[in-house]
Amino acid sequence: MELERLVSELVKFKTYSNQELRECASFIAEYFKDQGYSPRVKEYEPGYPVVIVDNGKEGRQVLLNGHFDVVPPGDLSKWSVDPFSGDLKGGKVFGRGSADMKGGLATLMEVFVEVAEKVDYSLVFTAVPDEETGGQRGTRHLSEKFSPTFVIVGEPTQGMVNVGEKGLFQVKVIERGKSAHGSTPSLGDNAIMKLVKDLEALEGVAKIVTELQEVLEASKALADVDPLIAKELLHVSFNPGVIKGGSKVNVVPDYAEAEVDMRVPPGVPLKRVEEYVRSSVRGDVQIIDSSHPTISRGELVEKFKKAVGGKAYISTYATDGRYFRFKGVPTVVYGPGELKVLHSYDEYVSVEELRLTEKRVKEFLLGF
Incomplete structure (x- = not known):
């Protein structure tokens, strides 16, 4: 054939x-x-x-x-x-x-x-x-x-x-709050708003870069194919892929969660990424999957x-x-x-x- x-x-x-x-x-x-x-x-x-x-x-x-x-x-x-x-x-x-x-x-x-x-x-x-x-x-x-x-x-x-x-580090970030009527949000504690602040803080993980020479050379080779992908190779990537929270538009949500995908370049220890994540967010952090x-x-x-x-x-x-x-x-x-x-x-x-x-x-x- x-x-x-x-x-x-x-x-x-x-x-x-x-x-x-x-x-x-x-x-x-x-x-x-x-x-x-x-x-x-x-x-x-x-x-x-x-x-x-x-x-x-x-x-x-x-x-x-x-x-x-x-x-x-x-x-x-x-x-x-x-x-x-x-x-x-x-x-x-x-x-x-x-x-x-x-x-x-x-x-x-x-x-x-x-x-x-x-x-x-x-x-x-x-x-x-x-x-x-x-x-x-x-x-x-x-x-x-x-x-x-x-x-x-x-x-x-x-x-x-x-x-x-690149390695893999995926986490779930969970925030909890207090329910209230949507017309009186000050009586509640909005879990979604707390989660948004967590994600904004967590986005800084992308500032962690590798200095490993092999990765720098590989990035140059990849630049001929796709310059944007080549840049992604040099630092930890950050992608909130799933967000869940709230039950109804007129209810202050008491629970919210996000699943975040991060890819870690050679030369950056996974432990460093984990420490950054746990120190940056106020909510609970659960590791979904990881690989070096x-x-x-x-x-x-x-x-x-x-x-x-x-x-x-x-x-x-x-x-x-x-x-x-x-x-x-x-x-x-x-x-x-x-x-x-x-x-x-x-x-x-x-x-x-x-x-x-x-x-x-x-x-x-x-x-x-």
Whole structure:
């Protein structure tokens, strides 16, 4: 099957909100069976199938990793094509997940088949169902079961090589007050107003910047693609993503909460961010999720960068690569797709980039 056709077929599975995960996993497994391999489909947690296939060899090990879950399509009226049609036109495959990351997944599938029998080391392909929701049911388990020499994650990187990523610090801020009639607010204590003051104080977390040289260099590389994203890499980001409070417009609210997402660059300890948060707000603070920033260094990372000819950069967002980096495994993220189209309407991946990525990764593996 042509690479772009494989991408198109994968896009047709509506793998968001836990839908059609088993069906897509079965399709991937059948692809490898047709090529003469014996894939395993494992559910480390019920309802979340992980596809694993290897070439049966021992010694050094390279693990290829990708995900087949996608984010929801959003407002269908804003798409010019059916988001799950996998339309192929103008040298592009359109549809939800075409870039993030069924294009990269199909590329790694093809690469595995093309080189698995030609190399003298262990090559493992893995496809997971939950990267978009944190990777706890997929790649986290894989990082505990496998001890590879090197990992390649096929997320879209627009020709660059992702060698690290910002950490994650998400909190819930809760304020409590006193109810009263909306016509006499002085008799109450407005929890929403208290929460607003907390958020205004918390916004100052964005003034915390990194001075790590690798991050500064990565920001310069990213500036060629998107100057705004490049700036975001240098400091802690601040985004209140959810706010809840009040029951009725004419009632002084006695409860309000906000969920805040912060991304932390390498070189800034999570503890420093936590201390800032707790000292800046008067309400209760609950940590929702957190993970440390990561960077991969060393000979294999440099060898990969040279082989594919890509500039190194660090992402503002998290990938499943962090699970292997936490274990000290050299890990790169490299795959087809433009960063500007991720999670967007009329998402697409170009056929030219698919084939170029396939060629470069294959050459690296054959010379590993």
